[in-house]
Amino acid sequence: MPYSSTDEVTIEKSPAYFITESVPQRIHTMNASTKLIVIVRDPVTRLISDYAQLAANKAKKDRQMASFEDLILLNGRKINTSYKAVRIGIYAIYYSRWTQVFPKSQVHVVDGDRLVYDPYPEVQKVEQFLGLSHRISRENFSYNSTKGFFCVRLNGTSDKCLNESKGRRHPQIDPQVIQILRRFYATHNRLFYRLVGKDFGWPEF
Template identity: 35%
Template sequence: MNAFLNSSKLTRDKIRSHARLASSKEREEGAYRAILNRNVSRLSYPDFLVIGARKCGTRALLTMLNLHPQIAVSGPEIHFFDLDENYERGVDWYLRQLPARRPGQLIGEKTPAYFVAIHVPERIRKFEKEVGKRIKLILTVREPVTRVVSDLTQSVAQMNWNVEADSDRINNFVKEKAFHPLSGKVTDEQWQAIGVSQYAYHLEKWWKEFPKSQIHIVNGDRLITNPLSEMIQVSQYLNLSPFDWESSFYFNKTRGFYCLQRYIRDLSSTKIKCLGDTKGRPHPKIEEKIYSQLLEYYKPWNKKLTEMTGIDFEWAI
């Protein structure tokens, strides 16, 4: 009998010990979850993405948006949704690339490669479902041949060619890349720069995943010549608080385009910020025949874009 009682006592003590350990373990796990939740809450989901198009003023748009105190944007392009190696790093990695959010702020990033990558719309849609959040999308477009030449300008700079001294070399490059060797017609099979300017083709892909109202289209040409009107429209789309955009722009006659200025109240001065040296650099002169052929090539695409969006682009005729 005593043995039984002693055994029972040992069992009860053991149970109480296990209960204390379990309770302690639960408290530790609870504390860990609380810490984890606090860390996760510091990682902000994006409210908007500037998805492209490349060489259409995406950097200028993001720089202008960043003047608004309600906006926080990432610096470098993240390339999460388009590059497999980044996408495979997971959502936590992506969120760590985004800036911290202050109360009332909207978080955004821009990666122009998103617009033309086939799998990106589906990935963003999947991301929305996983996080339970609708992300606003912004697309900038500009006159397609101008965009191609701007793309070419960057390639010329990367190859260390001179836009004047290497003019013949540059035009031969365009002939080789933009025209089919047999038919002599413009083709998008040899040079990605040609395909990027087919805005209607890429936009159809996005509209299969998102409603039209979720993609705001910015006229990249007007963003350069009249940034005020475009920024007011973007502000309305993002539901930003009122902001003095008109006082934020300064036309630099030397550079030939708008720079940004912000009144610094603490210093009672104005800070002027122009785009980097890679912006506003001289474009190579394209032979008139080549230019005309490119203009003709994009006419059907431009017409389709106007029909799809209902937007009156000056060049889409």
């Protein structure tokens, strides 16, 4: 990480840090005052998004992906917990790991579902958490109906949207499989809500 001067905040983003066991202690050893931000979304949607991303990457190489159901279910009914993308959604495991090393006051959890449909309040909370004065306003977000997402408006006119690899169309999944997944994640989600002190309201059925 580069050094920051007193009027700078250095930000680094690595999604895999959240789940990698060795990372919390290594970051703490590097700088114990580091502030951590994690963006979470309904783990079922996260899992489908993960699958859509892998399928899109395979399609680019003219390769086909196994079906979602074949990957996440054993014998068509039981959740395959050895599938990495399934385990990533058990946020309580990873959050506990981080908060054994860092105080909870240094870990901010962003509601990723809300970040999509109403980004401003989530971004405001991040400014506050980082101790920054409020510079971002509602006018800095404009809804792009073609993309179906908010984009960032910087100088009043030009919009910066995320590229097409973000916000892909998700595949249709059998509602029964969704139900099995929702039941599987429900207990883990409730534990996560307790640990964070916030109910994200992810569907359980």
